[in-house]
Amino acid sequence: MALNIFNTLSRKKEEFIPLKRNFAQIYVCGLTVYDFMHIGHARTYLFWDVLRRYLDFKGYDVLVVINNTDIEDKIIARSNELKIDFRLLADFYTEAFYSDLKTLGALPYCITCNATDYIPEMIETIELILKNGFGYEIDGDVFYSVEKFSDYGKLSGFSVDELVAGARVEVNERKRHPADFTLWKSAKPGEPSWDSPWGKGRPGWHIECSTMAYHFFGGTYDIKGGGIDNLFPHHENEIAQTFAAYGIPLAKYFMHPEHLLVDGAKMSKSLGNFITVRELLKDWKPAEVRLYFLQTHYRTQMNFTKEGMNASREALERISHFRSVVLNALKGEKEIGLDIKSLSLLKNDAPIMNLLRKTKESFISAMDDDFNTPRALATLFDFISESYKIGIDGSQDSEELRYAFNEFDRLMSILGLESDLLLTKATFNWENDFSKLVDILLKHRAEARMRRDFKTADLIREMLNQAGLVLEDTASGTRWIIREESR
Numbered sequence: 362m363a364l365n366i367f368n369t370l371s372r373k374k375e376e377f378i379p380l381k382r383n384f385a386q387i388y389v390c391g392l393t394v395y396d397f398m399h400i401g402h403a404r405t406y407l408f409w410d411v412l413r414r415y416l417d418f419k420g421y422d423v424l425v426v427i428n429n430t431d432i433e434d435k436i437i438a439r440s441n442e443l444k445i446d447f448r449l450l451a452d453f454y455t456e457a458f459y460s461d462l463k464t465l466g467a468l469p470y471c472i473t474c475n476a477t478d479y480i481p482e483m484i485e486t487i488e489l490i491l492k493n494g495f496g497y498e499i500d501g502d503v504f505y506s507v508e509k510f511s512d513y514g515k516l517s518g519f520s521v522d523e524l525v526a527g528a529r530v531e532v533n534e535r536k537r538h539p540a541d542f543t544l545w546k547s548a549k550p551g552e553p554s555w556d557s558p559w560g561k562g563r564p565g566w567h568i569e570c571s572t573m574a575y576h577f578f579g580g581t582y583d584i585k586g587g588g589i590d591n592l593f594p595h596h597e598n599e600i601a602q603t604f605a606a607y608g609i610p611l612a613k614y615f616m617h618p619e620h621l622l623v624d625g626a627k628m629s630k631s632l633g634n635f636i637t638v639r640e641l642l643k644d645w646k647p648a649e650v651r652l653y654f655l656q657t658h659y660r661t662q663m664n665f666t667k668e669g670m671n672a673s674r675e676a677l678e679r680i681s682h683f684r685s686v687v688l689n690a691l692k693g694e695k696e697i698g699l700d701i702k703s704l705s706l707l708k709n710d711a712p713i714m715n716l717l718r719k720t721k722e723s724f725i726s727a728m729d730d731d732f733n734t735p736r737a738l739a740t741l742f743d744f745i746s747e748s749y750k751i752g753i754d755g756s757q758d759s760e761e762l763r764y765a766f767n768e769f770d771r772l773m774s775i776l777g778l779e780s781d782l783l784l785t786k787a788t789f790n791w792e793n794d795f796s797k798l799v800d801i802l803l804k805h806r807a808e809a810r811m812r813r814d815f816k817t818a819d820l821i822r823e824m825l826n827q828a829g830l831v832l833e834d835t836a837s838g839t840r841w842i843i844r845e846e847s848r
């Protein structure tokens with residue numbers, strides 16, 4: 362059966378045919394690392410995790426790249442506020458992001474890359490854009506000239522004129538056209554900066570993804586992913602840059618998961634509806650979080666509710682109960698020897714084998730239909746209720762049940778609901794993860810206190826508190842411990 366993906370570029374479902382046979386090349390836009398990941402991020406990145414697991418199940422070799430936006434206005438603003446180096450701030454939150462993803466049971470990315478490690482490559486891309494006549498420089502700033510690219514607006518469906526009328530573009534008198542965007546930003550005093558042919562400065566946000574993707578894939582790749590807010594301007598601008606520099610399309614398929622809202626609104630600190638993954642995991646298990654998100658299709662907006670999480674908890678309990686009933690019937694021995702001989706001895710017409718075949722077919726057809734996880738999940742719950750009807754509890758210690766149960770587990774793990782995650786409560790492994798960074802932050806805090814800069818000292822305390830640490834100021838210095846409920 363063929364996998365169909367909704368491609369934002371064509372606005373329809375298309376069969377997934379990778380550019381290289383059996384090889385799926387994916388680039389997902391990463392986090393701007395200036396704070397802990399929130400539950401909206403979790404929804405998007407857990408979806409990428411399922412996408413990647415399913416492609417793997419379909420037999421593709423999957424190469425998935427993610428970037429860390431480690432230089433950006435928000436990072437500079439936060440590091441100024443805390444009076445710590447931007448590098449330290451970015452490293453701290455990058456570590457926290459991958460640690461949280463791991464806690465949520467996501468597979469590690471094949472390649473992760475920091476934008477600031479590829480500045481020479483970005484400069485090269487900008488030079489190519491200029492050489493090919495798609496950009497211009499004014500006093501140390503470099504801009505992309507959108508009028509030079511006739512396909513500009515094809516992804517978002519906006520025309521250049523509409524963009525200007527709708528005030529969707531940044532106003533800057535020095536730009537030749539209001540919709541032109543920044544490729545290189547000249548440095549303001551005191552900002553982190555790098556040398557370039559246009560003077561000291563830093564790359565614009567969009568250029569990092571065009572450049573790093575080209576660096577790793579060497580050409581057009583299969584899937585470009587980013588939340589719906591990345592569609593415009595980020596991905597539109599990436600397409601324009603990659604064409605201008607290398608003369609090629611950026612990617613074949615564009616995927617844009619919809620956002621998670623809280624209390625029906627976009628999450629923001631000022632609205633008080635901002636929930637980090639770390640906070641969420643104090644009350645809920647990672648598997649409950651995953652199951653919750655899976656129940657809504659990725660292209661449908663979702664509103665986070667406690668009732669929804671409660672329902673997810675109950676659903677997970679149903680799964681766990683089913684697993685223990687079956688394991689009991691199998692006397693705890695789950696694994697079947699998957700050699701040809703033992704497989705050939707299975708009775709294909711046994712009721713549980715018929716049920717398994719039906720389940721797998723429906724599961725695959727749901728996932729093939731643009732990753733319809735709510736339908737896929739429903740097939741697994743049907744499997745559970747139908748198995749009870751067949752009478753799995755009690756006497757049936759059969760090889761067929763053993764086989765069907767293994768296959769059920771395999772389908773569960775495509776959704777990231779691996780058996781060892783089901784019962785796990787979140788733990789944060791601070792000792793291994795980033796205690797060195799915590800120590801550096803504490804040193805900054807001590808220095809701030811010495812100079813009676815209590816605002817900075819409090820901000821650092823708050824940042825570590827949110828991370829699940831409690832600071833204890835003693836006569837011999839500050840100690841930190843992991844807050845009990847974060848363990």
Ligand code: AMP
Pocket residue numbers: 390391392393394400401402404405586587588589590591619620621622628
């Ligand atoms: P950011 O660093 O916040 O710009 O976002 C990193 C990724 O998370 C991007 O792909 C965003 O589209 C996505 N994202 C941001 N907020 C949400 C949200 N509330 N729900 C789902 N995805 C989000």
Ligand code: ZN
Pocket residue numbers: 389390391570587595
């Ligand atoms: Zn990006």
